[in-house]
Amino acid sequence: MTTATTTNGAPHATSSSAKKSIRLRIKRCDGPGKPEQWQSFDVPLEPGLNIIACLQKIAANPVTVNGERTTPVVWDSGCLEEVCGACTMVVNGKVRQSCSFVIDESMAGQEITIEPMTKYPVVRDLSVDRSRLFRALERVKAWVPIDGTHHLGSGPLESPDDQATRYVLSTCMSCGCCLEACPQYQREDDPAKWDQSFVGAHALSQARLFNLHKTGAALKDQRLDALSDAGGVNDCGNAQNCVKVCPKEIPLTESIAAMGRAVTVHNIKKFFMGR
Amino acid sequence: MSTMSGSNTTPRVIVVGGGLAGLAGTVRICESGLPVDLFSVVPVKRSHSVCAQGGINACNEVARQQGYSEYEHFDETVYGGDFLQHQPPVYEMTHWAPRVIDLLDRMGVPFNRTSEGQRDLRLFGGSLYKRTHFAGATTGQQLMYALDEQVRRYEAEGRVTKYEHWEFLRPIVDDQGVCKGVVAQDLRTMQIRAFRADAVVMATGGCGLVFGKSTNSVMCNGAAAARCYVHGAKYGNGEFIQVHPTAIPGADKLRLMSESARGEGGRVWVPAIKGGDGGWGPHPDAARDPRQIPESERYYFLEERYPKYGNIVPRDIATREIFNICMDGMGVMGGNMVYLDLTHLGREYLERKLLGIIEIYRKFVGEDPAEVPMRIFPGVHYSMGGLWTTYSAKDDLRGMVAGAPDSMTTNIPGLYAFGEVNYQYHGANRLGANALLSCIFDGLFCGLGVVNYVRDSAERRAADLPQSVFDGALKAEEALVQKLTAAQGSENPYLIGRELGDEMTAASTVVKSGPRLEKALARLDELRARYAKISLSDTGMWTNQNLSYARALGDMLALADVVLRGGLERKESRGAHYRTDYTERDDANFLKTTVAEHDASTGKSRITFEDVETGLVKPRARTYGKTESGAAGAKKPVGATA
Numbered sequence: 001m002t003t004a005t006t007t008n009g010a011p012h013a014t015s016s017s018a019k020k021s022i023r024l025r026i027k028r029c030d031g032p033g034k035p036e037q038w039q040s041f042d043v044p045l046e047p048g049l050n051i052i053a054c055l056q057k058i059a060a061n062p063v064t065v066n067g068e069r070t071t072p073v074v075w076d077s078g079c080l081e082e083v084c085g086a087c088t089m090v091v092n093g094k095v096r097q098s099c100s101f102v103i104d105e106s107m108a109g110q111e112i113t114i115e116p117m118t119k120y121p122v123v124r125d126l127s128v129d130r131s132r133l134f135r136a137l138e139r140v141k142a143w144v145p146i147d148g149t150h151h152l153g154s155g156p157l158e159s160p161d162d163q164a165t166r167y168v169l170s171t172c173m174s175c176g177c178c179l180e181a182c183p184q185y186q187r188e189d190d191p192a193k194w195d196q197s198f199v200g201a202h203a204l205s206q207a208r209l210f211n212l213h214k215t216g217a218a219l220k221d222q223r224l225d226a227l228s229d230a231g232g233v234n235d236c237g238n239a240q241n242c243v244k245v246c247p248k249e250i251p252l253t254e255s256i257a258a259m260g261r262a263v264t265v266h267n268i269k270k271f272f273m274g275r
Numbered sequence: 276m277s278t279m280s281g282s283n284t285t286p287r288v289i290v291v292g293g294g295l296a297g298l299a300g301t302v303r304i305c306e307s308g309l310p311v312d313l314f315s316v317v318p319v320k321r322s323h324s325v326c327a328q329g330g331i332n333a334c335n336e337v338a339r340q341q342g343y344s345e346y347e348h349f350d351e352t353v354y355g356g357d358f359l360q361h362q363p364p365v366y367e368m369t370h371w372a373p374r375v376i377d378l379l380d381r382m383g384v385p386f387n388r389t390s391e392g393q394r395d396l397r398l399f400g401g402s403l404y405k406r407t408h409f410a411g412a413t414t415g416q417q418l419m420y421a422l423d424e425q426v427r428r429y430e431a432e433g434r435v436t437k438y439e440h441w442e443f444l445r446p447i448v449d450d451q452g453v454c455k456g457v458v459a460q461d462l463r464t465m466q467i468r469a470f471r472a473d474a475v476v477m478a479t480g481g482c483g484l485v486f487g488k489s490t491n492s493v494m495c496n497g498a499a500a501a502r503c504y505v506h507g508a509k510y511g512n513g514e515f516i517q518v519h520p521t522a523i524p525g526a527d528k529l530r531l532m533s534e535s536a537r538g539e540g541g542r543v544w545v546p547a548i549k550g551g552d553g554g555w556g557p558h559p560d561a562a563r564d565p566r567q568i569p570e571s572e573r574y575y576f577l578e579e580r581y582p583k584y585g586n587i588v589p590r591d592i593a594t595r596e597i598f599n600i601c602m603d604g605m606g607v608m609g610g611n612m613v614y615l616d617l618t619h620l621g622r623e624y625l626e627r628k629l630l631g632i633i634e635i636y637r638k639f640v641g642e643d644p645a646e647v648p649m650r651i652f653p654g655v656h657y658s659m660g661g662l663w664t665t666y667s668a669k670d671d672l673r674g675m676v677a678g679a680p681d682s683m684t685t686n687i688p689g690l691y692a693f694g695e696v697n698y699q700y701h702g703a704n705r706l707g708a709n710a711l712l713s714c715i716f717d718g719l720f721c722g723l724g725v726v727n728y729v730r731d732s733a734e735r736r737a738a739d740l741p742q743s744v745f746d747g748a749l750k751a752e753e754a755l756v757q758k759l760t761a762a763q764g765s766e767n768p769y770l771i772g773r774e775l776g777d778e779m780t781a782a783s784t785v786v787k788s789g790p791r792l793e794k795a796l797a798r799l800d801e802l803r804a805r806y807a808k809i810s811l812s813d814t815g816m817w818t819n820q821n822l823s824y825a826r827a828l829g830d831m832l833a834l835a836d837v838v839l840r841g842g843l844e845r846k847e848s849r850g851a852h853y854r855t856d857y858t859e860r861d862d863a864n865f866l867k868t869t870v871a872e873h874d875a876s877t878g879k880s881r882i883t884f885e886d887v888e889t890g891l892v893k894p895r896a897r898t899y900g901k902t903e904s905g906a907a908g909a910k911k912p913v914g915a916t917a
Contacts, residue, residue: 031817046526050639053526059821060769062812071813072821076317079492080528081635083416084321099527100638123463124818134318138431143424144383148306149719155380157392167385167411170420174320213383 019044020108023065024054026073027115028125040065045108051098052077052087075126082247085175089126090115095180095245117180119187132194133176136203139195140223144216156214169209169255171248178202178242178252184235198235199227201242205255211262224259224266233259284738286729287312289457289472291443291499293319295415295711296694297478298422299718300725304476305429307726312470313426314438314459316494320423323480323492324714327415328533328632330407331379331711333372335396343404345370350892352709355401355589356659356702357850358866358894359512361887363668364683364699367675368716375715376408382421385410387628397628398538400707401589401899407708412533412631418711442823443499445506446475446690447748452507454689455737456745458752462823465816467752469745471737473729476691477503478718481658485831485838486784487776489655490522490531500662500696501830504837508685509663510871510880511698513834514841517705517851518784520593521615522654523640529654530639532615533632534707536649537586539624542616543597544648545605547574557604565607565614565648576600583900591704591851592899594653598785607650614648621645655784657710659701659851660841662692663870666699672890675720680731682724683717689732691725693717698868703850759825760816764808768825771802771809775828778802779835783842788855792843799839803832803878837871837880844882845869862894 021042029036042065043054052075059072078084080099087098092113103112120128158166178201179185188197207223210216227233233256242252288304290297293315301311313319334345348369353360380386380394386408387395396405410417429435440462447456447469456471482497483489504510521536521543522529537543546568547555555574577596578585586593601611617625617633622645625633636644663686667679675682683699684691692698694714701709782795806829813821847861848854867884874881 030815048524048526048639050525050527056527056769059824060767060773069812071815074818074820077493078317078321079323079326080525081326081530082638083325083413083631084317084323084492086317086321102639102641104641127818129463130318134320134427137424138427141428141431143428144381144421145428146378146381146425149303149378151374151377152381154377154394155383158385158388159392160388160390163385163388166383167387167417170385170410170417171413173325173416174318210383215381216383 020105021045022049022054022103022107022109023111024051024058025111025113026126028073029116029122031124032121039070040111045103045105049103051091051101051103051112051114052080054103073126074124083173085173088117088175088177088180090117090180095177097175097247100247117176119176119180119185121189130174130176131191132188133174133179133200133202135191135194136199137174137206139199139226140203140207141219141226142203142206142210144210144213145218146215162212166209166212168248168250169205172202172205172250173248174202175247176202177245177247181241181245183239183241184237196230198231201236201252201256204233204236204259205250205252208255208258221266224263227259228263228267233263236260284736285310286473286733286736287471288474288476288725288729289314289470290476290478291457292322292478292480292694292696294322294324294478294480294694295419295422295714296718297322297476298419298426299715300476300478300693300722301435301718302422302425302429303719303722304726305434307723309726309729310434310436312436312438312472314441314443314457316440316442316462318439319426319437320420322419323495324419324711325416326490326492326531327711328412328531329399329535329538330397330409330414330708331376331418332399332407332706332708333376333712334369334406335373335376335394335408337396338404338406341404343406345372347404348372348406351402352700352706353702353892354895354897355706356704357860357897358862358889358892359515359702359849359868359887360700361666362889362891363672363675364666366673366891367720368700368713370674371716371720372712375712375719378719379418379421379715382425384417384421387411397535398587400534400538400587400593401584402587402706403584407535407538409535412535412629412633415711418715443479443502444752445502445748446508446687447745448506448687449740449744452687454687455740458748460752463818465819467749467756469749471740471745473732473737474689474691474725476693476725477662477696478693479696481695482831482834483655485775485835486516486655486779487773488525488527488529490519490529491656496827496831497658497834498827498830501834503662503685503687503690504871505830505833505873505875507873508687508690510660510837511663512660512841512869513837513871514783514845514869515659515703515851516655516784516838517590517657517659518594518653519656520590520597520653521651522656523636523649524652524654525639530635531654531656532636532649532651533629534587534590536615536617536629536632539628540617540620541586542575542619543577543586543593543613544573544575544616545600545607545613546572547605548572555605557609561608574605579902581899581901588899589704589706591853594785595853597653601652611652612650613652615651616648617644618646618648653785655780657705658695659698659703659705660869661696661698663868664692664697664699668888672888677720678723678727680724680728682721684724684728689728691721693721703852755826756822759822760811760814762810764810766805766809768806768809768811768828771805772824772828772831775802775831775835779838783839786853786855787842789843789846792839795839796836796843799832799835806832833873833878840880840882841869841871860897866894
C-alpha cells in the first residue's frame with residue numbers, strides 16, 4: 001500500500017514527506033444487468049499524471065480508500081494522445097477523452113468523478129459498446145467509391161481551402177462525445193432499431209465530408225436519401241451541444257446545417273423529377 | 276491426409292490487426308474475391324497507425340525534376356538502414372511509393388495542397404529532397420481512416436467480417452507444418468474459439484510496451500508476434516529498436532513530437548557556453564527561461580556537427596546526439612531534455628502544417644510551442660525487427676516478383692507478416708515517413724501473394740481438415756487461461772511488467788554493452804521465475820483485462836529475450852544498435868540478419884545469423900557528412916548552420 005489514504009479533504013501543505021494525492025471516484029458495474037456502485041481510489045501525485053496513468057496505478061494495486069481490495073477497473077484506451085478516441089468517458093460530468101485530462105499539483109486533494117458514457121450499453125465499468133456509432137458510418141456510406149486499388153493515376157486536384165475544410169471534418173475519431181452530449185440521441189441497445197434511430201452529428205458531418213469529395217459525391221444522393229429517412233437530419237433538435245464537446249473542434253453544427261439544406265434541395269428535386 | 280480435388284467451401288483469409296498494414300491487406304484480398312475475417316483487439320479505426328504524424332515518402336514530380344528518383348529513395352532507405360536490409364523488397368517498395376500516394380489520394384485522403392491544388396511536400400529525416408506527403412500532422416490517422424472506410428465498404432457488402440475486441444492467441448499449424456487458422460479470444464465474453472483459414476496475415480505492429488513507456492499505443496505489446504515466435508515462427512533483427520529523438524515524457528506514455536517539426540524548420544538546441552578552446556560546455560545558469568537565452572549561448576549541436584543534414588539527420592543519429600549531450604551535462608536544467616524550437620516559424624505556419632502535434636504539446640504540457648521551445652527527449656518508438664519473412668526477388672534483384680505466393684511469408688507456410696511486425700524494409704534504422712509506406716505497400720503488394728497462395732493450395736482447404744487439428748490448439752489456450760486464473764502466487768504481473776520495461780529501457784535502447792546486456796538477461800531469468808508465481812486480482816470470466824495483460828506479459832518476456840540476446844550476439848554497432856564495447860560497424864561478420872528461434876525446453880532464444888541480399892547498393896560508410904567537431908565530441912568550433 002501507499003500513503004494514498006492520507007488525503008481526505010483539503011490538501012496538506014505541511015511536510016514534504018506527506019505525499020499529495022488525487023482521489024478518483026469511479027462508477028463501476030460488473031457487466032450488463034449487474035448493479036452499479038461507486039468506488040473511490042487515491043493516487044499519489046506525480047509529474048505528467050493523467051487519468052489513464054491513475055487507472056494504470058489502480059490496476060496494479062486495486063485497493064479502495066476504505067482499504068477494500070477489489071478488481072482492477074476496466075476501461076478502454078489506445079493512443080493516449082487524443083487521436084484514437086478509445087478512452088472517452090464522462091469526467092466530472094463532462095464527456096471527453098480521459099487521456100488528455102492532465103492532473104497537476106494544483107489539484108492535490110481534489111476528487112475526480114469518472115463514469116462510463118450513458119448512450120451506450122456498459123460492457124464493464126468504464127468500457128461501453130459503441131458498435132452503433134460505427135454502424136452509422138455504414139448508413140451514410142462514409143467512403144469514396146474508388147474503382148479498386150490498381151494504379152489509375154492520382155485523385156482530383158483540390159484547392160488548399162477545400163482541403164482545409166475537408167481535413168478538419170476528417171479528423172473525426174468516432175469517439176462519441178457529440179452523441180453523449182446530444183439530447184436527441186437516445187440510448188438504443190437493439191441493433192435492429194439502429195437504422196431508424198438518430199444517426200448523430202458525427203455521421204452527418206461524415207456525410208458532408210464525402211459529399212464534398214469529387215469522387216465521393218457519386219454517392220451523394222444515396223447519402224441524402226439515408227439522411228431524409230427516420231433518424232436522419234430532421235431528428236436534430238438544434239441544441240448545439242455537439243459542437244461544444246467535440247475534442248477536435250469539428251464544426252458539427254455547420255455540417256448539420258449543410259446537410260439540412262442539402263436534404264431539402266434533394267427532396268424538392270426528387271419531388272419535381274417524380275422519383 | 277486428404278489430397279482430394281478440393282473443397283466446395285470458399286477459402287477464407289484471416290487478417291490479424293487492423294492498422295494500415297492489416298487494412299490495406301484486407302482491401303487487396305477482398306478485392307481479389309476472397310472473404311476476410313479481420314481480427315483486432317480494438318475497433319480497427321482506433322489502431323496504433325493513427326498515431327503516425329509526419330507523413331509518407333514517395334518520389335514526386337517536383338523532387339524528380341531536382342534530380343531525385345525512386346532509385347534515390349531506395350538508396351536513402353538502405354543508407355538510412357545502415358545496409359542491413361534485403362535490397363529487392365526495398366527497391367520494390369520505393370518504386371511503388373508514388374502509386375501508393377495516388378491510391379490514397381483517390382481514396383480521399385486530405386493531403387495538404389499547394390496553391391495550384393497539387394499535393395504539398397515537406398522535408399524529412401535522411402533526405403535532402405522534399406519527398407514527404409502529409410495531411411497536417413496527423414497523416415497516419417488520415418491514411419488509416421481512408422483504408423478503414425474502404426474496409427467498411429466491403430463490410431457492408433458482407434465480404435469482410437470484423438472480429439473487434441478479439442485477441443489473437445496463437446496460429447494453428449497442421450501436421451504438415453502449414454498454418455490453417457488461429458485461436459482467438461473475445462475480450463468481452465472471454466469466449467475462446469478456433470477459426471479456420473487458408474492463410475493468416477499477421478499485421479499486429481510493434482512491441483513498445485516491452486520497454487514500459489514508449490510512443491506506442493497501449494495494445495502494442497508485441498504479444499501476437501511473440502505467440503507466432505513461440506509456436507515456431509522465426510524472428511528477425513529483434514535488437515533493432517528505434518528510439519525516436521523527440522518525445523514528451525509522461526506518466527503513462529511518451530508522446531511523440533513528429534520529425535516533421537524539424538522537417539518544417541524546427542531547431543534542436545541546448546543552453547551552453549563556448550569555452551576558450553571553442554568547445555561547448557554546460558552553462559552555469561541552468562534555470563533560465565529559454566526565451567531569454569541569447570543566440571550566442573545556444574548550442575545547435577545537430578546543425579554544427581552535421582552541416583549537410585542539420586536537424587534532419589536520421590533518427591538513430593539524432594537520438595544518440597541528444598542522449599550524449601545530456602550525458603555531457605548540457606541537457607536543459609542539467610536533466611534529460613533538450614529544446615526543440617519552433618518559435619521562429621510563426622503561429623500561422625505552425626497551425627497550417629503542424630497543428631496536430633502543436634495541440635498535443637499544448638494539451639499535455641500546457642505550453643504553446645509557438646511561444647516557448649518544447650522540451651523533449653528520446654523515446655522508444657518503432658521496431659525495425661519483427662517476424663522473419665521471405666520473398667521472391669526478380670532475377671536482376673530490382674524488385675520482387677509480383678503476386679509471388681511467398682511474398683512476406685514467415686517460415687510457416689500460410690502465415691504472413693505485414694507492416695511493422697514484418698522485419699523487412701528498414702534494416703538497422705527506419706527513415707521517418709517510411710513506415711506508413713511499408714505498411715500499406717505490404718498490404719497491397721503482398722496481399723496479392725496471399726490470394727495466389729490460397730488459390731494454389733486448393734487441394735487442401737482448412738475447411739476439410741479434421742476438427743482435431745483445431746481442438747488441440749483451442750484446448751491448450753483454454754488450459755493456459757485456467758492456469759492463470761487458478762494461480763495463487765504472490766507476484767503482481769503489473770509490477771513485473773514495469774520492472775521489465777525499466778530494465779529493457781536501461782539496458783537495450785540508445786546505448787548498449789555486452790556486460791549490461793548480460794546483466795539484463797540475468798534479470799530476465801529472475802523476472803521469468805517471478806512470472807511463474809503470479810496471481811491475478813481478477814479471476815472472473817467477463818471482460819477480464821487483468822487476465823489479458825498477465826497472459827501477454829509472458830509473451831513480452833519471451834520477446835525481451837529475443838531483443839537482448841540478439842543485441843548481445845551482434846558484436847558491432849549499426850544503425851539503432853550501438854554498443855560501447857564494439858563501436859564500429861563490422862560488415863565482415865555482421866552484415867547479416869539476426870534470426871531468433873524459440874527453444875521450448877529453456878524458454879529462451881537461439882540466435883543465428885543469415886546473409887542479406889545487398890547486390891544493388893554496395894555498403895559504404897554512413898556518416899551523413901559529420902564534421903570533425905562532431906566526431907571528437909564537443910571540441911572544435913564550427914560556425915556552420917544548415
